[in-house]
Amino acid sequence: MCAAWFKRISRGIQTPTAKKKETPEGLWYNCPSCKEVITVEDHITNSWVCTHCDYHHRIGSKEYFQLLFDEGKFKELNAKLVSADPLKFVDKKKYTDRLTEASEKTGLKDAVKTAHGLINGRRIVIACMEFAFVGGSMGAVVGEKISRAIDYALKNKIPLLIISKSGGARMMEAAYSLMQMAKTSAKLALLDKAKIPYISLLTDPTTGGVSASFAMLGDVNIAEPNALIGFAGPRIIKETIGKDLPEGFQRSEFLKEHGFIDSIVHRNALKSEISQLLKFFSE
Amino acid sequence: MNTFLEFEQPIEELYLQQQELIRKQEENGTDFSSEIKSLESKINEQRKEIYKNLSAWQKVQVSRHPERPHALSYMEALSGGEFTELHGDRYFSDDKAIVGGFGIIDGQSVMMIGHQKGANTKMRQYRNFGMARPEGYRKAMRLMRLAEKFNKPIVTLIDTPGAYPGVGAEERGQSQAIAKNLMDMAMLKVPIICVVIGEGASGGALGIGLGDKTYMLEHAWYSVISPENCSAILWRTWDFKEQAAESLKLTAKDMLKNKLIDGIIKEPIGGAHAFPLKAFEKVKKAVIQDIESFKKVSSEKMIDARIKKYGAMGVYQTM
Numbered sequence: 001m002c003a004a005w006f007k008r009i010s011r012g013i014q015t016p017t018a019k020k021k022e023t024p025e026g027l028w029y030n031c032p033s034c035k036e037v038i039t040v041e042d043h044i045t046n047s048w049v050c051t052h053c054d055y056h057h058r059i060g061s062k063e064y065f066q067l068l069f070d071e072g073k074f075k076e077l078n079a080k081l082v083s084a085d086p087l088k089f090v091d092k093k094k095y096t097d098r099l100t101e102a103s104e105k106t107g108l109k110d111a112v113k114t115a116h117g118l119i120n121g122r123r124i125v126i127a128c129m130e131f132a133f134v135g136g137s138m139g140a141v142v143g144e145k146i147s148r149a150i151d152y153a154l155k156n157k158i159p160l161l162i163i164s165k166s167g168g169a170r171m172m173e174a175a176y177s178l179m180q181m182a183k184t185s186a187k188l189a190l191l192d193k194a195k196i197p198y199i200s201l202l203t204d205p206t207t208g209g210v211s212a213s214f215a216m217l218g219d220v221n222i223a224e225p226n227a228l229i230g231f232a233g234p235r236i237i238k239e240t241i242g243k244d245l246p247e248g249f250q251r252s253e254f255l256k257e258h259g260f261i262d263s264i265v266h267r268n269a270l271k272s273e274i275s276q277l278l279k280f281f282s283e
Numbered sequence: 284m285n286t287f288l289e290f291e292q293p294i295e296e297l298y299l300q301q302q303e304l305i306r307k308q309e310e311n312g313t314d315f316s317s318e319i320k321s322l323e324s325k326i327n328e329q330r331k332e333i334y335k336n337l338s339a340w341q342k343v344q345v346s347r348h349p350e351r352p353h354a355l356s357y358m359e360a361l362s363g364g365e366f367t368e369l370h371g372d373r374y375f376s377d378d379k380a381i382v383g384g385f386g387i388i389d390g391q392s393v394m395m396i397g398h399q400k401g402a403n404t405k406m407r408q409y410r411n412f413g414m415a416r417p418e419g420y421r422k423a424m425r426l427m428r429l430a431e432k433f434n435k436p437i438v439t440l441i442d443t444p445g446a447y448p449g450v451g452a453e454e455r456g457q458s459q460a461i462a463k464n465l466m467d468m469a470m471l472k473v474p475i476i477c478v479v480i481g482e483g484a485s486g487g488a489l490g491i492g493l494g495d496k497t498y499m500l501e502h503a504w505y506s507v508i509s510p511e512n513c514s515a516i517l518w519r520t521w522d523f524k525e526q527a528a529e530s531l532k533l534t535a536k537d538m539l540k541n542k543l544i545d546g547i548i549k550e551p552i553g554g555a556h557a558f559p560l561k562a563f564e565k566v567k568k569a570v571i572q573d574i575e576s577f578k579k580v581s582s583e584k585m586i587d588a589r590i591k592k593y594g595a596m597g598v599y600q601t602m
Contacts, residue, residue, distance in 0.1 A: 081599050081602075083599060084600045087530065087541075089530050090530060091517035139597075143596075144597055171517065174506050174507050175505060175507060175533065176596065177507050181486060182465055182469075183593045185462060185465035186590045188466055212486040217463070230458065231453060231458040231486070233448075240448050258454050259456075
């Protein structure tokens with residue numbers, strides 16, 4: 001039968017690495033979700049979202065600030081804070097080596113950037129987590145910078161947006177890291193008392209100590225589509241209960257269904273949605 | 284005393300010798316009282332020797348000792364039995380892993396809340412090994428609000444290997460329940476005194492652990508993760524739990540040194556499991572002292588100091 005001629009005998013990549021033809025970098029975006037290839041230009045124009053399947057690529061503060069602040073202009077707050085190693089933590093690697101590596105690889109100083117500026121003409125303070133820096137984990141610098149961003153919002157009576165993207169606490173700072181949950185939540189209580197709006201944007205992923213503190217405490221909680229959001233990681237839950245997890249478990253839509261997220265917002269609509277919310281709070 | 288930890292073996296040997304003599308004495312009527320007494324002092328010496336220099340991992344083991352007293356025992360003891368447990372979060376159910384209620388301590392009505400573990404296999408399962416679900420944290424907050432309404436101080440007793448990682452817990456908002464407690468506890472108008480009596484693991488512990496004063500029992504531990512899970516994540520195996528326990532700096536001594544807790548409550552030599560009554564007394568004394576001193580502080584000042592205390596936690600550098 002002719003059909004057999006077209007049947008693939010061996011699967012996967014057959015070309016040896018040496019004979020691999022490189023596509024010029026910076027031209028094409030290969031979607032990890034639907035495997036479609038689109039131009040990088042289209043990808044950026046679509047807010048780093050796949051034009052085929054709506055997969056929201058994980059982006060950092062550089063991209064979010066560009067998307068949200070008017071003309072991409074902002075003033076960064078406390079840019080000079082960097083992690084210390086108070087516990088002299090060593091596992092397979094020294095914590096200080098991990099920090100150096102992360103900072104060299106990403107060009108970032110730690111896992112959050114905070115800034116203030118305008119969003120459709122309204123003042124806003126934004127704290128944006130950086131997943132690329134040690135998994136967006138929360139250590140003392142993240143806690144302190146978020147606390148100071150809250151202080152700034154309080155002092156100047158400006159609404160606050162926190163963009164969460166984090167695996168949770170930074171283990172190498174142990175209990176210091178844990179206490180950042182208490183620190184940031186206590187500061188948010190002051191913001192709450194002062195009736196200054198706080199919008200929490202949960203993006204992929206928001207888990208552990210970050211989800212169990214400031215990420216869940218917004219006056220309004222919004223999420224990007226299909227983001228992993230939860231307290232315990234899915235692998236740990238699966239191991240604990242010894243069963244497969246239900247389809248869509250711990251995704252944005254699941255959280256909205258169970259009443260913990262106000263709305264799911266496509267990244268293209270993020271700016272207009274946030275400024276609309278700010279309008280509701282102020283007009 | 285029945286269960287001995289691995290490093291308590293020298294104590295166990297002496298204890299068994301002593302038991303044997305007691306049995307013989309009862310059987311034959313021979314008088315071994317002086318030998319029994321000398322063994323008793325040997326046991327005490329041995330205890331002192333062993334408990335003087337426990338490693339971080341050994342302390343973790345002590346904190347999980349099956350005979351270590353749990354929250355309800357403290358509640359009963361601190362109140363001399365004048366304690367009424369209150370149940371339910373008023374939304375979903377009554378979590379068995381977090382218990383609470385009013386008790387009278389030294390003439391003062393106090394709201395006591397704590398993680399509860401079981402003393403035997405059946406009860407451990409019933410208590411879900413001290414791993415609370417969202418309804419546990421919501422019950423705790425309901426009781427704290429009740430205390431606030433009637434201006435009663437709050438004492439929380441922390442003893443958990445972590446909040447429960449289950450499907451239902453996630454569906455009902457484990458993260459939100461803990462986060463909400465943190466924000467609300469920061470603003471509660473009554474004093475909150477927290478005591479880590481056993482295990483203080485991660486957000487599950489902190490969920491009832493934000494307060495004006497935090498104490499740890501001498502052999503309790505408190506950190507962002509258990510040493511086993513830390514080892515599993517960073518080393519990809521459980522084999523490095525001892526090293527992880529050291530690295531995490533989770534002992535009461537380290538936590539005080541790092542200014543993450545306010546004080547250590549000494550345990551009787553040999554641990555709280557060996558002499559629970561003495562442990563209750565020490566916790567009671569610390570709690571009463573604080574309740575008295577907070578009577579002189581206005582709630583505004585107290586809340587302000589509470590938030591500032593947590594605001595100062597963390598070490599970082601400026602480039």
